[in-house]
Amino acid sequence: METPDQSEFPPLSLAVPEPEVRPGDRPDFSQVRIPHAGSVRRPPVDADPEEIRDLAFTIIRVLNRDGQAAGPWAEALKIVPEELKEGLRHMMTLRAYDARMLIAQRQQKTSFYMQHLGEEAISCAFRRALAPGDMNFPTYRQAGLLIAGGYSLKTMMCQVYSNDADPMRGRQLPVMYSSKEHGFFSISGNLATQYIQAVGWAMASAISRDHRIAAAWIGDGSTAESDFHAALVFASTYKAPVVLNIVNNQWAISTFQGIARGGSGTFAARGHGFGIPALRVDGNDYLAVLAAAQWAAERARRNLGPTVVEYVTYRAGGHSTSDDPSAYRPAEESAAWPLGDPILRLKNHLIAIGEWSEERHAQAEAGIHAEVVAAQKEAEAIGTLHQGQRPSPADMFEDVYAEMPPHLLKQRHEAGF
């Protein structure tokens, strides 16, 4: 089809954003503006969202380069050193667990694994802001919610191995855990569906005049899904008691965050169009995550409504064991990430305040390693993907309905069970 060339303007062209660098280039994070730790203000939890729009365009940080906790967010923190040590332990456990499961995947004990490397602070610290009965609607990269909530490592491994002790009976992709008791909603492989479900759960709590709150989780890439926007409009309309977490780890498999973010500046700023207060937080800073989580959780619990929280972090590993990030980003990019390593930063803080030492750290590391290995031995004694005790195929027909209807009973009989 020919278009008559009558325009006074040049022909249109399509904008397709690109990351700053690609493999072979020098890593460049100069566009990430990083304020000094302690420099961002902390408004009261009932602040007018219009008055705190700046908090969606900065980065709330607590731990500075000297390992000191600085500023108003640090001062408002409700935590004692013993709990900080526990938090460090949670992150170290998650990292050790990931490392063992990655090896197990290479040994074909499981088909698939997804690690948290670099993102441990977010789920581990956030868990601490919740109360018993609250419900997380997680993605596949928040296992810290389980570990920090005291869930059994062995049971997690049994799920990854799809063995006979897998609570999900081998029906779910490895890492798609579920534990109602631990406030961890069943994970879906369909992205963003859980975000609006979390809002519905929170609405139900408010309808029931309950005290429990919900936490929704999503990655930077999945904020482009329609269900993300559905969640924000429902949360905004009904002032649902929910914390709307966005983990911006820069990469959605091979797609850089700019594709999902578009022209909005930051992911946190998505909240503004819905009148939802939004914070942007250093996701590699355990104390900053906890401080923001406590602020947002208090808002929800005081019936002040939802909060959007963007955690700025970096996915130091591949998306999953099926991914090779060197194909789309410089291999050195992870080391160049300016917000550092969450475990190292909390460790340095504990040392700086005289609560920790290199020796104690090495000791803890060895202890955690032994604990993870012991759990792994127990899980593997039950079975792995191709060996040992596995769920019976007869299980395939269970839990489709509360009561098995005649046609499924017939199918089960036809399958020989």
Added chain:
Amino acid sequence: MARMTMIEAIRDALDAAMGADPKVVVFGEDVGYFGGVFRVTAGLQAKYGKTRCFDTPINESGIVGAGIGMAAYGLRPVVEIQFADYMYPAYDQIVSEAARLRYRSAGEFTCPMVVRMPTGGGIFGGQTHSQSPEALFTHVTGLKTVVPSNPHDAKGLLLAAIEDPDPVIFMEPKRLYNGPFDGHYDRPVTAWKTHELGEVPEGHYTVPLGKAVIRRPGQAATVLTYGTMVHVALAAVQESGIDAEVIDLRTLLPLDLETLVASVRRTGRCLVLHVATLT
């Protein structure tokens, strides 16, 4: 016993469920203050308050997704999709989430939710207000799909659906809302108040899910049908004089094979009558 239209019978079921169980909540587009574009939820907000019956943003995936969260919490949401034709944005939430939540969590989280939707043609609504998408649900295990054909069943089936521990798709043939349709557009519609199935018992009763009913016993052939076409089949039997057995399936999934097979064994002939697409 009161004679009701199908709209009144469905409203009566919602009223009975909401009155009996504070966990039952009703929401969707225009269902709150106004009472729904077909008036099904009229008066419920005034009676039960804004947190039990309310309007939602126009976002079907949001309506069903929020319902799933509420059901997982422990409520009994009954959500309305304004027309079955509008359910496609919610299809992922229905198929990947509601239908599979019990299965994927091995029974830890469940979804006792009802998704109501007016369905089918016959009201001159064009192609965006006339579809019968039931086949898209009957191929999804984990769901139950119900299509009532009269006020009595509509109330009893809806109460059974609300009490069911699993998600139920409840499709309301809108051509039947005000009276049974005999297939003749040129004739005035018979009102439910003159029809024996327009008699709706007061209070609580259920019509079991998964059970078909023989509307007219016969020997010459079995007609398997549901919803709007039940009445077209009965009228056709009368007009043609063929002694056909007309079976109203009522629930499409799980299908009451026992009743169907017994009938077809007896008559030796089977005709399937429906208004859904053939592909």
